[in-house]
């Protein structure tokens with residue numbers, strides 16, 4: 111896979127694992143350069159070999175015509191790819207890379223990765239320390255979850 | 266280490282200041298600013314690094330720190346480091362994971378004889394600990410000043426509430442406290458008629474309003490469970506050129522937009538007068554006493570350049586008056602380190618009380634999940650916007666310690682580090698959060714939906730429990746363990762009194778009753794392995810530090826049993842004052858800084874008068 115193919119596969123895999131549309135994970139105008147940030151965080155920490163193995167596995171499952179849910183389920187069940195997929199899911203949600211199979215000693219990828227973490231949106235909130243909400247908006251319920259995360263398009 | 270010689274270094278060479286202050290935090294900052302406004306010359310000696318030109322430096326440290334602990338934004342990074350390697354150590358929350366290991370914990374904690382650790386922390390950088398305070402700015406209540414005479418516990422203050430009221434008003438103006446007076450109805454007579462804070466209360470959170478509705482009419486121990494918006498030094502409208510609070514939910518460890526007051530506001534004001542000099546990276550190491558008149562003749566200091574590099578120079582600062590403002594562990598440490606043959610117990614210590622009566626507001630934490638049909642959407646707004654204050658000054662204090670209940674807007678961040686823990690549980694199939702009892706492993710939309718359903722219902726209550734002065738809880742010197750400058754680190758002896766323990770028991774009862782009344786499911790757990798574990802009447806508890814370090818140079822009405830008088834002047838040395846919560850003889854349940862600020866104004870007034878003579 112060349113760089114472009116790898117990144118396309120990476121977005122597809124990320125969407126399958128997180129349930130968040132690839133077009134949301136990586137917006138069309140990626141002004142924060144989030145794709146490169148998360149992709150580099152992933153490859154550098156998982157290692158290029160493990161990264162390649164999981165992306166190729168994703169491509170082969172997708173080429174079999176499987177849907178996101180099935181693909182994610184199978185990859186997470188793989189002995190080798192499973193822990194890598196779990197750490198990648200955490201990376202998107204939390205902005206941290208956790209060593210495989212571990213919940214401690216995370217590596218923070220960058221301030222940008224922290225700010226873009228999806229856990230905050232899943233909570234219908236904002237990253238602690240970075241809010242663009244209106245002062246006082248905390249007195250009322252937030253907009254519905256769908257305004258933060260549109261459901262994954264079924265592939 | 267023995268005192269260094271007294272060659273004056275650049276910055277203090279040959280100058281006699283009107284006042285020399287140790288510590289550039291809020292207490293030292295207020296004294297400096299008030300005196301500078303009276304055209305007096307002030308020197309501040311500050312152990313830590315300078316206030317950075319932009320708070321973005323500290324924000325970046327926060328964002329990229331794996332554990333978003335209170336100390337995370339502030340240098341030096343203490344994680345996995347040996348405190349003996351740092352020139353300027355401090356107690357951190359990271360140390361608490363290693364309280365028994367002196368190669369990791371700056372405070373040397375004596376845990377023998379059923380003692381438990383002291384768990385509050387502080388910063389040693391320009392601007393002090395207020396960088397990561399929450400901003401809660403409650404007044405002490407009248408009964409807090411009469412704990413001994415009215416309720417039979419601990420000590421009284423030598424001053425009544427009434428004498429504090431005008432000083433509180435000044436502190437509220439300086440710090441920009443947002444509060445609508447009418448919301449503070451739990452106590453009569455707190456404010457003079459017509460009193461107004463500089464700005465109205467910050468909006469209560471959706472959580473606060475939801476709880477308030479469900480608790481209407483609920484009484485526990487004879488008191489209504491009313492949620493009052495908490496007076497806080499956070500802007501509800503622009504103030505002193507600072508912005509309105511935008512609800513970053515990050516007061517601790519750092520407000521990204523300085524909508525929360527911190528000491529840099531006052532220190533910068535002081536600096537613009539041109540009358541104040543601050544020497545950063547300058548550690549006061551010894552208070553010298555003139556053998557003839559017993560007055561302070563100078564304060565020795567050590568300078569440094571590299572945080573781990575040891576001393577780079579030393580000197581002596583000389584003034585007409587001296588003010589120690591190094592906070593309640595470092596101030597007594599400095600006095601004790603200044604012992605010599607004439608004063609073997611240290612400076613200002615003829616009473617033997619220096620370092621004693623170490624107190625906090627030990628914190629009982631509980632947490633719960635609202636029912637599915639009543640989400641409260643946390644992680645928005647300031648970390649806390651309301652509290653229940655009705656059990657703070659009741660007749661119950663004869664039997665059990667008072668407490669206040671702080672309602673948290675940051676979900677289960679404090680109890681279990683969410684939003685980090687629950688996602689990991691559902692990704693890895695673990696149950697650290699207790700929210701994944703079936704050890705499910707989810708992915709995709711199912712994961713998102715489950716997490717959402719749980720996050721939006723989380724809340725916690727932090728109970729700040731009162732302590733009574735106990736001379737055997739203390740700070741002394743640990744000569745066996747030193748910092749990189751060769752100064753002995755603080756040695757801590759600490760335990761909770763029966764009075765405080767009973768307060769914990771009641772706090773748990775009240776919290777659980779509140780959860781029941783609002784239909785929430787409680788998840789509070791007690792860890793018997795944690796060094797803070799204690800029991801009362803067979804019931805086990807853990808506690809956290811509130812960050813409110815008090816009592817180590819207590820104020821009193823007699824030189825026989827206290828360190829300072831009601832002006833915060835040391836009984837033993839006519840030109841030495843101490844500002845900060847170390848002078849508090851009783852803690853009450855108000856977070857201390859407003860009272861620290863009020864008393865700093867008082868001391869500044871007295872110094873101003875004495876210097877104008």
Ligand SMILES: Cc1cc2nc3c(=O)[nH]c(=O)nc-3n(C[C@H](O)[C@H](O)[C@H](O)COP(=O)(O)OP(=O)(O)OC[C@H]3O[C@@H](n4cnc5c(N)ncnc54)[C@H](O)[C@@H]3O)c2cc1C
Nearest residue numbers: 288290291292312389393394399400401549812845856858
């Ligand atoms: C997590 C947390 C949350 C808090 N929230 C609240 C709250 O909501 N409300 C509230 O009222 N209070 C709160 N506090 C407490 C508050 O931070 C302190 O009461 C306040 O900072 C004390 O001010 P100070 O000026 O006395 O001391 P500090 O702010 O600690 O300043 C002391 C200064 O002295 C310097 N210093 C120390 N030793 C030396 C030396 N040997 N030589 C020279 N300089 C020295 C230090 O570097 C520091 O700059 C909180 C504390 C913590 C830890």
